[in-house]
Amino acid sequence: MLVHGNLVANIVSGYAGDPADVEAVLGEYYNDAYQVLTWLPIMPVLIGLFWGMPVLTREFEKQTHLLAWTQSVTRGRWIAVKLGSLTAVAALFGLALGAIVTTWLSTFGETRYAEPFADPGLFSSTGVAAGAWWAFGFVLGASAGAFVRRMLPAMAVTIAVFVLVMVGIFTSRDGYAEPARLPVDAMPPVGSLIAHNTWVGPDGVEVPAGQNPPVCQNEPRDTYLGCVEDAGYRNLLYVYPPSMYWRFQWTESGLLLAAAALLGGAAVYRISRRPV
Amino acid sequence: MTGDNLTALAATRSDRPTGERPVLEATGLGKRYRRAWALRDCSLAVPVGRVVALVGPNGAGKSTLLRLVVGLLAPTAGTVRTFGAPAGDSADTLAKIAFLAQDKPLYESFTVADTLRFGRHLNPGWDDELARARLAELDIPLRRKVGKLSGGQQAQVALTVALAKRPKLLVLDEPLANLDPLARHDVMRGLMSAVADSGMTVVLSSHVVSDLVDTCDWLVVLNHGRVQVSGDIEELCGSHRMLAGPADQAAGVARRLSVVDSSSTDRQVTMLARTGTGDPVLDPSGPHARSGWRSWCSPTCASRSPPRCRVPRSPPRRASHGVADLAPAPAAVPRHGRTDRGVRHRDAGARQPRREHRLGIRGRSS
Numbered sequence: 001m002l003v004h005g006n007l008v009a010n011i012v013s014g015y016a017g018d019p020a021d022v023e024a025v026l027g028e029y030y031n032d033a034y035q036v037l038t039w040l041p042i043m044p045v046l047i048g049l050f051w052g053m054p055v056l057t058r059e060f061e062k063q064t065h066l067l068a069w070t071q072s073v074t075r076g077r078w079i080a081v082k083l084g085s086l087t088a089v090a091a092l093f094g095l096a097l098g099a100i101v102t103t104w105l106s107t108f109g110e111t112r113y114a115e116p117f118a119d120p121g122l123f124s125s126t127g128v129a130a131g132a133w134w135a136f137g138f139v140l141g142a143s144a145g146a147f148v149r150r151m152l153p154a155m156a157v158t159i160a161v162f163v164l165v166m167v168g169i170f171t172s173r174d175g176y177a178e179p180a181r182l183p184v185d186a187m188p189p190v191g192s193l194i195a196h197n198t199w200v201g202p203d204g205v206e207v208p209a210g211q212n213p214p215v216c217q218n219e220p221r222d223t224y225l226g227c228v229e230d231a232g233y234r235n236l237l238y239v240y241p242p243s244m245y246w247r248f249q250w251t252e253s254g255l256l257l258a259a260a261a262l263l264g265g266a267a268v269y270r271i272s273r274r275p276v
Numbered sequence: 277m278t279g280d281n282l283t284a285l286a287a288t289r290s291d292r293p294t295g296e297r298p299v300l301e302a303t304g305l306g307k308r309y310r311r312a313w314a315l316r317d318c319s320l321a322v323p324v325g326r327v328v329a330l331v332g333p334n335g336a337g338k339s340t341l342l343r344l345v346v347g348l349l350a351p352t353a354g355t356v357r358t359f360g361a362p363a364g365d366s367a368d369t370l371a372k373i374a375f376l377a378q379d380k381p382l383y384e385s386f387t388v389a390d391t392l393r394f395g396r397h398l399n400p401g402w403d404d405e406l407a408r409a410r411l412a413e414l415d416i417p418l419r420r421k422v423g424k425l426s427g428g429q430q431a432q433v434a435l436t437v438a439l440a441k442r443p444k445l446l447v448l449d450e451p452l453a454n455l456d457p458l459a460r461h462d463v464m465r466g467l468m469s470a471v472a473d474s475g476m477t478v479v480l481s482s483h484v485v486s487d488l489v490d491t492c493d494w495l496v497v498l499n500h501g502r503v504q505v506s507g508d509i510e511e512l513c514g515s516h517r518m519l520a521g522p523a524d525q526a527a528g529v530a531r532r533l534s535v536v537d538s539s540s541t542d543r544q545v546t547m548l549a550r551t552g553t554g555d556p557v558l559d560p561s562g563p564h565a566r567s568g569w570r571s572w573c574s575p576t577c578a579s580r581s582p583p584r585c586r587v588p589r590s591p592p593r594r595a596s597h598g599v600a601d602l603a604p605a606p607a608a609v610p611r612h613g614r615t616d617r618g619v620r621h622r623d624a625g626a627r628q629p630r631r632e633h634r635l636g637i638r639g640r641s642s
Binding site for chain 1: 343346347348350364366367370371373374375377378379381382383384394395398399400401434437441
């Protein structure tokens with residue numbers, strides 16, 4: 001990333017030609033790296049599977065929990081300290097990764113690529129959300145191990161829950177704040193997140209979100225847009241401006257950390273209550 | 277048999293005014309896994325300073341009972357208390373108990389030194405000097421990974437961790453399983469010298485009774501999840517005998533005696549029965565008199581030499597009936613070679629010297 005970022009930075013600062021060419025070259029560079037970066041959102045589940053889960057399942061597998069739980073420390077304290085400290089470490093690693101990705105993205109400057117707000121995957125791999133996702137993944141894996149105990153079923157549970165949460169979070173980001181309405185036909189500013197788009201009729205009345213204008217109902221698909229525009233309808237965008245990035249980041253982190261706290265609390269309760 | 281008589285015997289013993297409450301006390305203790313009861317109606321009380329042998333076949337509920345005692349499991353029914361407090365409930369109770377689980381789990385990626393550090397950090401009463409001295413004596417290198425040690429050495433490390441905690445109650449689940457005879461001997465010797473030094477109460481389980489010969493003074497027999505016997509070994513030995521005879525007559529004998537345990541082949545049945553303190557109760561005039569029944573002290577008892585298991589004062593008169601009643605006993609005693617020792621035990625009287633002698637560590641400095 002460092003090498004790649006340096007290359008990109010050199011191109012941005014050193015290329016004196018046509019800006020469109022710069023865009024094109026940057027686009028190539030970006031796509032190369034994006035092939036890798038697009039996998040970043042699933043890093044937290046890997047953390048959960050290969051780091052969080054063995055915290056307990058390995059103990060159960062090797063029976064070492066019988067050793068650990070009969071020392072002079074109560075089980076509740078043992079698991080709470082273990083989960084707490086390791087989750088903090090996982091969160092720190094996530095934050096570090098977030099910082100690296102953010103720095104790398106910043107080398108692209110004000111281009112249409114590298115928008116951590118608009119790209120749902122990059123959003124969860126940058127800023128504080130990266131740390132929160134890692135912490136959540138770790139706690140999810142560890143608590144799956146506390147409840148399911150055996151490695152493979154616990155893995156299945158972890159993956160299933162993680163996918164549900166990821167889909168849930170990615171689709172519910174719209175609800176974090178009220179979007180701003182852009183002027184008719186305006187392009188969204190660089191770095192903003194589009195909430196939804198709709199139409200404004202010739203009379204200035206907005207078509208409700210999710211509905212089509214009451215014209216051109218029977219128009220074939222390829223001439224539909226032209227027909228609607230001829231009928232006087234204008235495109236209207238609702239966006240979250242780039243300034244809302246951090247608000248979204250903190251909201252998402254709060255949600256994930258709350259979920260992690262719930263899961264972790266349940267795991268501590270499960271372990272400190274004796275196995276039945 | 278339900279073990280009621282013998283549990284009652286144990287209860288009367290623990291009711292004696294010893295001035296100390298039992299280290300371990302179970303009342304109506306039961307544990308159910310899903311549908312099946314692993315342990316039922318278990319009531320026993322173990323006085324301070326005893327070495328308790330918990331014996332029973334595989335699946336009898338030994339591990340379940342021990343895990344209940346150290347608080348790893350919660351009872352489904354009844355209560356189990358150690359030092360007067362619910363088992364394994366608090367750090368305070370945990371500090372007084374050490375547990376060596378079956379298969380002696382240790383963190384295999386730890387070095388031996390790491391393992392000691394683990395014990396030191398998790399136990400306020402940790403005796404690092406004791407641990408290091410023990411391991412040095414056993415020639416176990418501190419830098420070696422635990423996973424690279426031999427099975428016997430791993431058992432010794434696990435036992436060291438348990439002992440260095442300086443527990444008042446040491447609970448060992450099958451401490452000798454999976455060990456070769458030499459390692460068994462070493463582990464048992466190490467354990468017993470530590471026990472003699474500290475006077476702690478020990479509960480150890482085994483399905484191989486011969487492991488526990490000579491080391492234990494309190495016996496708990498579990499079978500099918502129920503306590504069959506619990507009490508002082510010498511008292512139990514005085515009132516139980518092994519019987520062997522034709523399998524087809526086993527039911528008849530079982531009607532007249534409380535059979536604790538029995539095993540049979542096609543033709544022959546061998547059973548442990550409560551025969552009372554009198555002479556063996558094979559009625560010479562009964563239907564079994566001529567049919568080849570014999571009785572003897574269990575090997576465990578023979579080595580302890582309760583009066584009935586020593587050389588009989590008079591040779592058995594019933595040989596003519598075909599019931600070689602006490603005949604095996606004279607053979608058994610010399611075979612175990614402990615006749616004189618046993619007599620001396622009896623003479624020594626006081627509890628502690630007897631135990632030390634039995635532990636075979638008389639020559640050791642404490």
